Each structure stands twice: as structure tokens, then as C-alpha cells.
Amino acid sequence: MSTLSPDQIKVLEQSRQRLVQLTRSLASLISSLNQSDPLPQWSSLQSQASIISNNLISVSDHLTDHRDLLTSLVAYPGPEYPSRTQANTLEQLLRTKLDPRVEDWVARGRTAGTEAAAVSTSGFNPAISIPGSVAGHSTGTGRPLSEAQLAELWEWAPIEANQEARRRNWGGNFTLEEREQGIENVVTGLKKELEDDEGSSDEEDEDEEDGEEMDIVGVHRKSGGSGLEFDIAAHHAHAVQPVVPLGDILRYMTTGRMS
């Protein structure tokens, strides 16, 4: 076996770097999911996911490009390798078969891949398929829906969703079930406190009923503080703005002349 050329070492080094990048971005996603409470912004999750996906693509491209070299490479310990102190690493390096857990992953990935490919070649929408891995099963049990099933789903879903929606009284921050179980227990994952505005909705209804007789009052949040502020003079049915500016009136009052 000949020794590696500098180019080949460079290829190995590149694959190492790309794998390191991939593990790093995976680790950062995991830690942000585990540690930040509430959950991070969806946009940040999405950007992390796209970074990971890019990393995967680059690793995959790299492995494909140098497939000849990488398949022909064999690892063996040199005489100067500290095999006594680094036995674990050595075993990992000398392993020819994959770790059993990893083998499961690979098998699951393969089946998902072939199924998706089969579905996409036969013209089905692969996005509908529900892979078993998402649902937590150890093997891929998810099968894509047939075209007839899909059509049936699309026919049924809008009507059913509409009926479900009509059964509920929309508005407010909490559902009836949540309120019955106590809104303190609801995990919203949101930073701000949601108010249960069920109690005040009755008053609002009354307000709306005699709204015709009431003055229109503008309400806006106080800037830099809590509470509301009322624009008492904001609107009027017969608004007549003064024609003469204040300055001219004051000037007349002072000197008896307008200008």
C-alpha cells in the first residue's frame, strides 16, 4: 500500500472539516432547543435548519466527489500510534461495520429515500407522506396516501374544518377547554402575559349596542408606559378647524392689528 499523496490528505482533511461544521451546527440547534425557554424564534430555527441542510449537502457532495479514493482507503495503526492510551479511538477507527444505532438510522433513511423516490417518480406529492420516524416509530411505517385517498381528504377537510370553526366562539387568547382547566397551566411558550379578556367582552358588547349615541373616542397605548390613553378630542361630527392661526389672534389682542 502506497502512502497518501498530499492531495489525498487534503481531501481527507476537507471531509473532516465539513463533518466538524455539520456536527457544530447540529449541536447548536440542539442546545438552542434545549436551553432557551421560551422556544427561539421560528425564523432562527429555520435559518439553523437551512444551515444544517447546506452542511449536509456539502458533506454529501464531497463524499460523492471523492468516492473512489474514500472507498479504497484502509486505516491501520502505525507503529508510533499510542494504542494503549487511545484504545477507544483506535477501535472506532478500525471498525469496518457501522455502529448498530447508526445502521438503524441508515436503514430508515434508505427506506424513506427509496419510497420518496418511488412516490415522486409516479407523480405523487411526496410532502404528504408521513415518515414513521417523525411519529417516533423505530421503523418507517408511514406510507404515502394514494391519489384517491388524497382527493377524499381534500374533499372532506374544508367542510369539516369549517364546521369545527363554526362550533367555536372565536376571539380571546384561550380556548374554552384551556379556561376550564385553568389558564395558569397553559404553556404558551410566549414571553408576554396573555390576558384573559373573557370578562370584559360583555361590557364591550354593551358598548357596541349604544355606540351610536356615544362619542367616538380614540384609544391608543400610552407611549413608553402601560395603560390606555383616550383621545377625547380626536374626532367630531362637525369639525371646524380655526381659520385664523393662534399667532394672529394673539397679535391682534396685543396690538389691535392682525399683521
Added chain:
Amino acid sequence: MHELLLFASVPVHQHHELLQQLAGLTAMQPRHALERRLIFKAYRKPGLITTRTGGSQDLQSGDLQRVNKLLNGGMFYTQVVGPVSEADFKVSGVAPDADTQMAGMEDDSKSAPTQHAYDYEQQPWKLEFRDIPEAGTRSAVTSRVMASASMPRGDIVPSMNAWGYSFVTEYVVEGDIFLHNDITIFLHRVLHYPASDQESREPRQSLPAFSEMTTLEKSGSYVLQASINVQDGSNQETMKTASQHLFGLREQLKSAVKLEQADRLSLDTRAK
């Protein structure tokens, strides 16, 4: 004495609401006020004036000194203000403007069985001097030197002429006064006398019917003036406290009206 002021323009449609809001804020009923205001203008260089002229005998010596001082200071417009009541105006068949009754004041002109005649000779007057607002103050309130002195009743023109002031014009201010702690709130507007054939060269001896008075601002809008008088204008501490009180009022009324500093030159009392 110093006067700190904030002004706001109040559209006529907002007047009634604002009266109620101010009554609520100040916990008092508005005090309706009608004033004749005569504008006089200095025509003589200061320093040439002798005070031994008729008409000033009624003045107390303290007032006399003060009047002398403020009239000799420079060439200024100054105002002579006389309180009048609605009963002083000539009774006419026309009902007074609904807007003027709104403040809950009694309708004297209708209810009084004996006709009250306006007596110009008994009209009390007060001389009100206002300096041009101070320039370049960092505070966002109008601040100016002011002084007032009571004047003899009756015809004021000879006295004013003797002091070197000539009559320019006159108008009537109609409005309501509120007191809120140390702030005087005056919601008012200017009324013109009905146009007469000859331009009057002296104050009117009689008043026309109140309903014939026309507003200076055609839409009938009002001016809201919030003022605090500070006895010692050189005391920065009291001046600061007073402007802070005005800012407090501005904050309270913020959603209803925007009180702000007046354009300094619009309150320029210097006679050119």
C-alpha cells in the same frame, strides 16, 4: 411680576366638551367673563412725561409710582381692561348666542325686569402692561414681565393721552375662567363690535346688543390660555416650579388640546 403662559387653539366644536373637561379637572364651575379691552399705543418718547395731569388724582401713590414706571419704560402697546357684564350690552329682541349661555350663566338680559343701562362714567378700568416675551429661554413656556394697576373710573382716554398713549382700537373678550391650583385657565375668544360707519377714534360710550357682536375668528374658535403669575421673576427656583406646573397641566390636557408656547413675535408689545 412675571407671567408664564401656554396657549392652545380650540376649535368651536370642541368648546363645550373642553368646558366640561376643565370643570371636571379644576372641580369648579366656569366663571364667565366679559372684558372690554382698549389698546393704547405709546406715541411719545419716554422721559417726556409729566404725571401732574388731571385724571390721575384718584390713584394711590403706590399705584401711581408703578404706573409711572411701566409707562416710562419704552414705547409699548398697553391694554386697558374693563370688566363688563352681559347686562351692560344693549337689550335687543334677538336671543343671545346659544354658545354664550352654555356655561350655565344666568341670562341677565332676558330675566332682568328693569333695564340695566351701561354707564361709561362708572366703568372701572385696569391698566395691564405686558412686556414682549423673554427671548432665548430654554424652557418651553412663554414668559414675560407683566404689571397691572387700577385706573380711575370713567373716561380713560385723557389720562392715557397725558401719559403719551393714544387709543388704537378696542374689542371685547368673552370667555370662562378656571383656577387650577396656581394656574389660571382662561378659555376665551375675541369679539368685534359691529362695523359702524365712522371708525371710532375713542372708546365707545355705549355698547351694542351682545348678539350683534361678531367673533374675530370667523369659525368662532377659542383660545385656551394657561398662566401662572410669579411675583419674583428673578428667582429661578419659583420660575422652574411654575413652568413645571404648567407642563403638568399640559400633560393632563394632552389628549384634549395641545398647549404650547406662543410665537414670541405675536405677543410683541413694542410699538414701532
